[in-house]
Amino acid sequence: MFYRENGQFKSSYRQDEALLPILQDRIFMLALLAFAVVGVPFLASDYLFLSIINPFLIMALAALGLNLLVGYCGQISIGHAAFMSVGAYAAYNLMLRVPNLNFLVALVLAGLIAAAVGILFGMPSLRIKGLYLAVATLAAQFFIDWLFARVKWFTGYESSGSVSTPVLSLFGWPLDSPARKYLFLLAVVAVFTLLAKNLVRGHIGRAWMAIRDMDVAAEVIGIRPVYAKLTAFAVSSFYVGVAGALWGFVYLGSWEPLAFNITVSLNLLFMIIIGGMGSILGSFFGALFIVALPIVLDRVPAWLGAPLSTATASHLASMIFGALIVFFLIVEPHGLARLWAIGKEKLRLWPFPH
Amino acid sequence: MKRHLPVMILCTALVAGLAAPLATGASAPGFYMEVLFGGLAAGVLYSLVALGFVLIFKASGVFNFAQGSMVLFAALSVARMAEVMPLWLAAMLGVGVMVLLAILIERLVLRPLVNQEGVVLLMATLGVSYFLDGFGQSVWGSDIYEINLGLPKAPVMILGNLFKGGILINKDDVAAAVVALLLVTALALFFQKTATGRALRAVADDHQAAQSIGIPLNRIWVIVWSVAGIVAVVAGMVWGSKLGVQFSISQVALKALPVVILGGFTSIPGAILGGLIIGVGEKMAEIFLGPLMVRTFDLAGGGIENWFAYVLALLFLLVRPEGLFGERIIDRV
Amino acid sequence: MTPHGRAFGEPVLAVDNISLAFGGVKALSDVSFHVREREILAIIGPNGAGKSSMLNVINGVYRPQKGTIRFFGEAHHNIDTHEAAAQGIARTFQNLALFKGMNVLDNIMTGRNLRMKAGLLAQAMRFGPAEREELEHRAAVERIIDFLEIQAYRKTPVGRLPYGLQKRVDLGRALAMEPRLLLLDEPMAGMNVEEKQDMCRFILDVNDEFGTTIVLIEHDMGVVMDLSDRVIVLDYGRKIGDGTPDEVRGTQAVIDAYLGVKH
Numbered sequence: 001m002f003y004r005e006n007g008q009f010k011s012s013y014r015q016d017e018a019l020l021p022i023l024q025d026r027i028f029m030l031a032l033l034a035f036a037v038v039g040v041p042f043l044a045s046d047y048l049f050l051s052i053i054n055p056f057l058i059m060a061l062a063a064l065g066l067n068l069l070v071g072y073c074g075q076i077s078i079g080h081a082a083f084m085s086v087g088a089y090a091a092y093n094l095m096l097r098v099p100n101l102n103f104l105v106a107l108v109l110a111g112l113i114a115a116a117v118g119i120l121f122g123m124p125s126l127r128i129k130g131l132y133l134a135v136a137t138l139a140a141q142f143f144i145d146w147l148f149a150r151v152k153w154f155t156g157y158e159s160s161g162s163v164s165t166p167v168l169s170l171f172g173w174p175l176d177s178p179a180r181k182y183l184f185l186l187a188v189v190a191v192f193t194l195l196a197k198n199l200v201r202g203h204i205g206r207a208w209m210a211i212r213d214m215d216v217a218a219e220v221i222g223i224r225p226v227y228a229k230l231t232a233f234a235v236s237s238f239y240v241g242v243a244g245a246l247w248g249f250v251y252l253g254s255w256e257p258l259a260f261n262i263t264v265s266l267n268l269l270f271m272i273i274i275g276g277m278g279s280i281l282g283s284f285f286g287a288l289f290i291v292a293l294p295i296v297l298d299r300v301p302a303w304l305g306a307p308l309s310t311a312t313a314s315h316l317a318s319m320i321f322g323a324l325i326v327f328f329l330i331v332e333p334h335g336l337a338r339l340w341a342i343g344k345e346k347l348r349l350w351p352f353p354h
Numbered sequence: 355m356k357r358h359l360p361v362m363i364l365c366t367a368l369v370a371g372l373a374a375p376l377a378t379g380a381s382a383p384g385f386y387m388e389v390l391f392g393g394l395a396a397g398v399l400y401s402l403v404a405l406g407f408v409l410i411f412k413a414s415g416v417f418n419f420a421q422g423s424m425v426l427f428a429a430l431s432v433a434r435m436a437e438v439m440p441l442w443l444a445a446m447l448g449v450g451v452m453v454l455l456a457i458l459i460e461r462l463v464l465r466p467l468v469n470q471e472g473v474v475l476l477m478a479t480l481g482v483s484y485f486l487d488g489f490g491q492s493v494w495g496s497d498i499y500e501i502n503l504g505l506p507k508a509p510v511m512i513l514g515n516l517f518k519g520g521i522l523i524n525k526d527d528v529a530a531a532v533v534a535l536l537l538v539t540a541l542a543l544f545f546q547k548t549a550t551g552r553a554l555r556a557v558a559d560d561h562q563a564a565q566s567i568g569i570p571l572n573r574i575w576v577i578v579w580s581v582a583g584i585v586a587v588v589a590g591m592v593w594g595s596k597l598g599v600q601f602s603i604s605q606v607a608l609k610a611l612p613v614v615i616l617g618g619f620t621s622i623p624g625a626i627l628g629g630l631i632i633g634v635g636e637k638m639a640e641i642f643l644g645p646l647m648v649r650t651f652d653l654a655g656g657g658i659e660n661w662f663a664y665v666l667a668l669l670f671l672l673v674r675p676e677g678l679f680g681e682r683i684i685d686r687v
Numbered sequence: 688m689t690p691h692g693r694a695f696g697e698p699v700l701a702v703d704n705i706s707l708a709f710g711g712v713k714a715l716s717d718v719s720f721h722v723r724e725r726e727i728l729a730i731i732g733p734n735g736a737g738k739s740s741m742l743n744v745i746n747g748v749y750r751p752q753k754g755t756i757r758f759f760g761e762a763h764h765n766i767d768t769h770e771a772a773a774q775g776i777a778r779t780f781q782n783l784a785l786f787k788g789m790n791v792l793d794n795i796m797t798g799r800n801l802r803m804k805a806g807l808l809a810q811a812m813r814f815g816p817a818e819r820e821e822l823e824h825r826a827a828v829e830r831i832i833d834f835l836e837i838q839a840y841r842k843t844p845v846g847r848l849p850y851g852l853q854k855r856v857d858l859g860r861a862l863a864m865e866p867r868l869l870l871l872d873e874p875m876a877g878m879n880v881e882e883k884q885d886m887c888r889f890i891l892d893v894n895d896e897f898g899t900t901i902v903l904i905e906h907d908m909g910v911v912m913d914l915s916d917r918v919i920v921l922d923y924g925r926k927i928g929d930g931t932p933d934e935v936r937g938t939q940a941v942i943d944a945y946l947g948v949k950h
Contacts, residue, residue, distance in 0.1 A: 013825045014818075076473055128671050130472050131417045135611050136671050139664035146661050150653040161654065195811040202810035202821060203796070203803040210786050210797050217784030220746065221864065222772030222801040231807060262608075266480065273477055278788065311496060315488040322485025329478050330466040 004348065019197060036186055041179045049178035051295055057185040058246045060287035063271040064196055064280060065239025070269070071277030072200060073232035074212025075125045076134045079141025080240055080268055082121075085260035086144060087114040087241025088248035089154050092163050095249075096156055103168050107188075107245050114241020115234040117144075122233030126226055141262055149257040164254030181250050188246065192239060197280055199235065208232050209278075240268075270321055274328050276337025285336040293317055360673035368666075372634065375642040388522055389641050390634060395527035397633020398534045399596070402589035403610035404617065404625035405537070406582040411619045412558040413578040416464065416475045420483035422608055424583060427490040428452055429590030429599040433499040441502070445587060452583025460576045501594035503529070530592045537588055538626060541581075554578060558620065612667030618680020627678065636662040695916070696724025699900055700745070700868060705754035707740055707924075714740040715751070715924045722868075727894055727901045729911045729932075732921035733944055738904045739781060741921065742870045745902070746778050747771040758868070773801060777866035779857045781873045781904075785845045791856050792841040795831060798863025799824040831859050835889060851882035858889065862897075869893065871903035875910055883907065887914055912936070920944070 008023055010016040020026045044053060066080050091110035095101055121140040125133055148154050155163050168175045175181050199205050207228045210218035215225055248255050267290055275286020297313045297320075308316065332338050376386045403425055410418045418424075431451050435444035463478050509524045545551035556564040557574045565571055590599070613632050617624025636659040644656035670677065698721040707715040715737045722728045730738045743749040745756060747768040756763040758774060766774075777798075786794050803824060809817040832838055835855045840848060845856055854874060861869060874890065875883045887910060893899050905911050911918060911932060918935045920928030922944040928935040935941055 013822050013829070017821065017825065076476075124668060124671060128675050131476055132615070132671055132675055134473075134476060135615055135664070136668045138608070138611065139661065139668040142661035142664050146657050150655055150657060152652060152654050198813040199807070199811050202805070202813070202817065203800050203824075204807060204810055206789070206793055206797045207800055209788050209793070210800075213786035213788045214784050216748075216768075217780065217786070218797070219768040220748070220772060220778060220784070221798055221860065222769045223797070224769050235807070262605075266484075269477070269480070312492065315492040315496070318484045318488025319492070320488075322481040322483065322488065325481030325484070326463050326478050329470075329474055329481070330463075333474070 017201070019194075033190075037183070041182065044179075044182075046178045049182050052292055054178065054182055054185055054251055055247075056288050056291045057182070057189050058243050058251055059268075059271065059291055060284045061189050061192055061246070062240050062243035063268055063275065063283040063287045064193065065236045065243060066268045067272045067275075067277060067280070067283045068196065068200075068208070068239065069232050069236035071272055071279065071282075072205060072212065073208035073229065073236075075122070075229060075232060076130065077137040077140075077236075077265075078134050078269060079137040079139070079144075079262065079265050080236075081244075081260040081262070081264035082141045082144035083114045083118055083237040083240040084244030084247060084264065085148055085257065086117045086237075087111060087244035088255065088260065089148055089163075090114065090241065091245035091249060092165065093154065093156070095165070103170060103249070107242055110245045111238040111242040114244070115238040118233045118237025118241075119230050122230055122237075125229045125233065138262075141265055145257055145261060160256075162254060162256035163248075165249045168249060175250065185246065185250060188242075192242070193280060196239070200280065204228070204231060212278075270325060272335075273325055274335055276335030277333075279334065279337035281340065282335050282337030285340070289336070290321070293320065364669055364673055368631075368635065371643075372638055375638065389637055391523050391527070393634030393637030394630055395524065395530065395633070396637060397630035398527070398531050399589070399593055399629075400610050400613050400633055401626045401629025402530075402534055402537070402585065402592060404613040404629050405541070405622065406585045406589065407610060407614045408617075408620065408622055408625045409541075409582045409585065410578055411614075413554050414464070414557070414575050415472065415561075416479065417472060417619075418582070419476055419479040420486060421582070421586070421610065422605070423483040423486040423490070424452070424455070424586040425590045425593065426599070427455070427486050427590075428583065428587040429501065429594040430490050430494040430499065432587060432591055433501050433594055433599045434494045436501065445591065448587045448590075449584050452587055453580040456579035456583050457576050459579055460572060464575055465572065497600075499594070499599040501591055501599060503591065503595045526596055530596065533588060533592055534626070537585065538622060541585075541622060544581075550577060609663050612663040614677070615667040616670055616677055618677030621677065621679035624677055624679035632663045632666065635666060695726050698722060699724045699759055700902070701757040702741075702745070703755045703757070705741070705744055705751045705756065707737075707744055707749055707751045713924050715744070715921075717754070718921065718924070718926050719754075720919050720926065720929055722900055722902060724900055725894065725898050726916045727890070727903070727914055729915035729918045730902065730904050730921060731906070731908075731911055731918060732927075735923075736921040737924040738921055739872055740924075742778060742872055742902070742904065745771075745868075746776045746870055772864065775864070775867035776870065777861035777864040777868070778870035779854075779861050779872055779874060781876060783853055783857055785853055785857060785860075787844070787846045790842050790844050791837060791848070791859075792825075792828065792832070794845055794856055795828045795859045795863050796824065798860040799828060801864065828859075828863055831862050834862075834892070835859050851878050851885075854878065854882075854886065855889070858886075862893065865897075866899060869899050869901045871901065873904050873906065875905060875907055883910060890914060 005022055008021075010021065015021070020029055040053070062080075062084060065083075066077065069075050069077055069080075087110045090113040091103075091106045094106040094109055095103070098106075121137070124136040128136060149161060155161055170184065173180075175184055200208075207218070207223045208231075210221070210223055211225060211228045211232075218228070219225060244260065248259070252259065271286030271290045272283060273286070274289055275284065276282025294313065294317050297308065297317055298310070301308045301313075328335055376383065403421055406421045406424065407418055410416055410421070428448055428451070432441075432444045432448040435447055439447075459482060463482060464475075467475055467478055503526070509522045511522055545555060553564070553569045553574060554577065556567070556569060557571065561571065564574075593599075609632070610629075613625060613628040615628070616631055617626070617628030639662045640656055640659040644658050647653060647658065648656060700722040702718060702720050705715055705718045706713070718737075718741065720728075730741060732738055740749060744751050747766050747770065750765060758776070761774075763771075763774075786797065789797075803820055805817040805820050809815075813821075832841055835858065837852060837855055837859070840852060845853055848856070854877075858871075858874065861871075871890070874886055878886065890901065890903070891914065894901055903914070905914075915932055917930065918928065918932050919926060920935055920938070920941045922940075927940040927944060928938045930938075
């Protein structure tokens, strides 16, 4: 009875095409944003920011990027963390070598560099697909891993091979507390999510989905597969590159090349499988799940009086991830996002059964 | 002919690269042969894992990302059981465990996903691999364990009269090669001479046709995954005895993917040849190309073998996706 | 003359001696015909005669080994599918090639992709020209949705629609391209009598209102006789009949082909 669309008539296409056509959705989103901006910084502890909220935001951005490529355009990539790596190191080198560079500018440039690399490694998708493409993307992962580990220029000739970054400051406002970092990340992620939603609603988004669903038919309509696939790789790598730069600068502070290895790539993939492929909301669900689960496994058994060792917790996490992947693929291939949509449908009818 | 040109160029470049250190005199012939044998030995290990991939792909069209985890799980099971019983018994029990695993996988994962496309099944096997890794280490522990096959570990010098100083090779590498050869022969006989083998080949060719002549698909899949499981036990024991049984096996086994790309997803001889090429190629690249690159580009160390196999596979994918021996995939509209 | 008294135009499609083979299998041998503007041409023939292959050659899915195709005077037989689309050739598929992940509206909107020019950044920010373009094309697609009477289903995922409606969406997507030549591959396949009547009406309306030239493959002889201005008959990849429906119906070779007389 709360979620009815009664009386909300659309009298123009513009109204129908709005991002949040239903009034209740708009109110909910506004409330959520207000809470996020005002409420969370007061209520959340530093620990919560550092262990769950901040990494969740960054990973959600990365998962969103991967989802654009895999979920919307249907091109599989199991080496995507390589592009996070490119973004992180690009931002590092830009900040290192260009004096007084605004971090936002460095962020965007890093994303563009990652996009260029993404286009390069995305070219195999023009000739191969499915499983074969998956193996090709592994080449990107391992080659780029090696590149940043061995070519000393990238790490600024640090002898240890790992790089560290100073505390960031934006327009004189230092990001020196987890809460401030959170607000910055929230702003970036909100803007990027909006841009992604617009892309997906536009004709490029439809072109991507057409390629995903039936690329032969897409060509017959006049969609150029080369353009569609490479833009998917480019935009996806842009997002993931920005996420990588944020991960390195805002979250970690210092990192070594292995920070973006194949485990991270597979985690990203799990996020979108569990969260929902082809769904922006799903990327957030999946990221939250994958980021929070290890923490939960760490803390909850201790609360309940039966603490697990770190090793056991991590094995258990592996098992749960694996089992859930299979479960979701069988039961609900569209992931948590679909379950959420079903929930909303039921809410629409509530309190009636049908 | 024109279609074959890019492949031929790639293969020529590959052979030239492999022969270069010898031809240019950059390395002593004896040393070259040692690196070659070392590469072949590594290649045999890859081939053993790749065999499992090919078997499963041939019969069910599933790309088993979990093959490396299966090798690890098999190795862990055998290694730990061998602590309390003779090795041969542990090996047989290990086979039993893998058959049980095959049944479970077929029931819980494959059957519900039977009509989905390849990418979905790939991701499902990814899930299985994560599960197996966690499960195996929870049950058997995550230290490094030993498998003692009773082979002499001391290297031996051969061909002292041909090459100055002779060539150093490891006896367990030779044993691994022999095992691989026996396994491939056994598999070949199984596929060609037995009724079950014929049924497996029928299923690999055309699922629906095979079903229509009464071949029970589900049972076939259990058989295939069991055979792949047995191959995993063999591979696990060989790897385990050489490198010690540890978690990194399932990651290193990822390299079997490029092997299958090179050899063709559906070809057993391809898995062997692909493994040998990758093994030799990456060793040569690491030992000969590595120092060259370090000097030229001022790198912080080698590590070429981390990506060589994958980049080679990528190049092959672009010129010949079906691999050296695989079947050509034709798309009909 | 079309049934409504409008004159046919010049030949817009000239197919000349097309031969197509897959390995040893000859799908088409020396097929020639032409289609005039505003005409409705039917291609008929027994199964395996090469009808779909002929459509595939016309819209660039297959490249013929021999022969030429001229479309509005321009040589055409070596182009890609998306170039064919850019030149104004649209088609539907026998097995429906709808995008199952999208709803009806989005499926038909994909037909407008060729005409949508806004760049990536403009779409991402969705302001001004990008927004206007999106709305303008939405209006065009809504006109097609009205025409095909599927308004109630516009937000339904296409996979959930009954077969007959899916066929309409397929047609809608082709119409969204505002084609100069429309290729329909068995548009009536699998439909009941009512659905066939609706589809016939739509096809005639398209030809009538938009003046679109249509080439269709069809098995239902009643439909062929009623709809088409001219008929081409293929058998084993060769043309064995070419004329008005009545003329073709009386040709001995055609009767033999359909009755299975050895030939």
